[in-house]
Amino acid sequence: xxxxxxxxxxxxxxxxxxxxxxxxxxxxxxxxxxxxxxxxxxxxxxxxxxxxxxxxxxxxxxxxxxxxxxxxxxxxxxxxxxxxxxxxxxxxxxxxxxxxxxxxxxxxxxxxxxxxxxxxxxxxxxxxxxxxxxxxxxxxxxxxxxxxxxxxxxxxxxxxxxxxxxxxxxxxxxxxxxxxxxxxxxxxxxxxxxxxxxxxxxxxxxxxxxxxxxxxxxxxxxxxxxxxxxxxxxxxxxxxxxxxxxxxxxxxxxxxxxxxxxxxxxxxxxxxxxxxxxxxxxxxxxxxxxxxxxxxxxxxxxxxxxxxxxxxxxxxxxxxxxxxxxxxxxxxxxxxxxxxxxxxxxxxxxxxxxxxxxxxxxxxxxxxxxxxxxxxxxxxxxxxxxxxxxxxxxxxxxxxxxxxxxxxxxxxxxxxxxxxx
Numbered sequence: 001x002x003x004x005x006x007x008x009x010x011x012x013x014x015x016x017x018x019x020x021x022x023x024x025x026x027x028x029x030x031x032x033x034x035x036x037x038x039x040x041x042x043x044x045x046x047x048x049x050x051x052x053x054x055x056x057x058x059x060x061x062x063x064x065x066x067x068x069x070x071x072x073x074x075x076x077x078x079x080x081x082x083x084x085x086x087x088x089x090x091x092x093x094x095x096x097x098x099x100x101x102x103x104x105x106x107x108x109x110x111x112x113x114x115x116x117x118x119x120x121x122x123x124x125x126x127x128x129x130x131x132x133x134x135x136x137x138x139x140x141x142x143x144x145x146x147x148x149x150x151x152x153x154x155x156x157x158x159x160x161x162x163x164x165x166x167x168x169x170x171x172x173x174x175x176x177x178x179x180x181x182x183x184x185x186x187x188x189x190x191x192x193x194x195x196x197x198x199x200x201x202x203x204x205x206x207x208x209x210x211x212x213x214x215x216x217x218x219x220x221x222x223x224x225x226x227x228x229x230x231x232x233x234x235x236x237x238x239x240x241x242x243x244x245x246x247x248x249x250x251x252x253x254x255x256x257x258x259x260x261x262x263x264x265x266x267x268x269x270x271x272x273x274x275x276x277x278x279x280x281x282x283x284x285x286x287x288x289x290x291x292x293x294x295x296x297x298x299x300x301x302x303x304x305x306x307x308x309x310x311x312x313x314x315x316x317x318x319x320x321x322x323x324x325x326x327x328x329x330x331x332x333x334x335x336x337x338x339x340x341x342x343x344x345x346x347x348x349x350x351x352x353x354x355x356x357x358x359x360x361x362x363x364x365x366x367x368x369x370x371x372x373x374x375x376x377x378x379x380x381x382x383x384x385x386x387x388x389x390x391x392x393x394x395x396x397x398x399x400x401x402x403x404x405x406x407x408x409x410x411x412x413x414x415x416x417x418x419x420x421x
Contacts, residue, residue: 038378042366043330046314047359051352053227053307053345057218057275061244061299064278065184065210071199072177075099080195083188089211089285090182096206097180099199104175111171115164118157125150125157185211185285187297209297214282216244216257218303219272227307227345230262230275242277246301253293255279259305277303313344314353320365321351328364328371329357333382336364336375 079098083090090096129150136144146152186208193205220228231238239259245252257279266273282295295301320327322338329337341356357363368377 052309063209099178101178107171111168118160118164122157240306330362
């Protein structure tokens with residue numbers, strides 16, 4: 001029994017050794033070299049050109065004139081104009097409402113009577129002075145004194161006339177002020193009074209926004225000021241133009257204005273300089289308005305300020321820049337070459353190259369991971385052409401195959417017909 005076990009074990013071990021030897025002697029299959037897929041890139045052929053910089057900003061639209069209208073006389077409101085409503089437009093001189101004028105009419109008449117009395121007193125004093133001068137010439141010697149000629153009484157009467165005239169003017173002005181008017185073309189922002197309400201002197205009755213001009217306060221970082229042509233002190237006003245854009249009724253609209261001033265200080269809280277742009281006739285109320293959509297007060301707008309114009313610049317997407325100073329040039333149609341460049345300006349989505357590139361160079365404008373000199377890439381246009389060519393070849397082969405199968409089918413049908421005959 002033991003002998004059989006030993007023999008069986010020996011046979012099993014021999015079999016295992018034989019199989020191992022056969023496996024080790026089996027030739028290894030040839031190893032395939034890994035295929036490295038070239039990165040597909042898009043390129044741009046560059047050319048130098050003059051470029052005008054644009055400085056972006058934003059801000060709310062506000063009126064240049066923002067006035068709180070107050071009552072200058074007291075009384076009860078007896079009449080209100082149909083134009084005196086929130087959101088209405090009024091012209092300079094339009095009457096908004098009227099205050100009871102009865103007392104003020106009486107004051108004017110009283111002042112007129114006082115003036116008449118003062119003038120009569122002046123005429124009487126003047127006549128007395130003239131008579132005193134005549135009497136002195138008859139009996140007096142030398143020059144008469146002012147007391148002899150009653151000059152003080154004449155001056156007092158003259159002052160009385162002037163005082164009465166002033167009182168009449170004040171009464172007339174108060175009467176005129178019972179008609180509360182718009183002092184400029186305006187939009188009524190708020191209305192604080194109604195018919196029958198009593199108002200006192202100084203009561204705030206309305207807020208008016210002037211419609212002649214709107215302005216936008218635009219914050220500009222210090223580094224962006226270098227790209228603007230702002231006039232220096234004592235030089236002619238050459239402020240640049242501004243394009244404003246905003247959303248109205250779900251659509252983007254645009255308006256055009258001009259910078260008119262800088263605020264002259266740097267804001268301490270954010271270290272920004274504020275420029276002020278103005279747009280004439282924002283609501284398009286005048287003849288010959290140059291914009292179709294009203295630029296409403298309170299609208300938040302984006303601003304594009306026309307900046308400096310520089311020659312021989314190349315504009316590229318921001319993602320074409322690597323290591324803050326290099327771009328990728330395509331050489332030999334499929335290789336990368338890193339090129340050092342000098343930038344005139346860097347924006348969030350765009351760079352402007354002033355030195356380092358020449359006209360006609362092909363620059364890679366899509367991201368490439370860890371680019372190095374000599375790295376192989378494939379142009380997207382080349383890939384498209386290859387795919388198109390492959391598709392055309394496949395379509396041609398399929399057409400030839402279908403044609404061949406059709407010919408074989410026709411031949412079989414002819415043979416079958418011959419046999420049946």
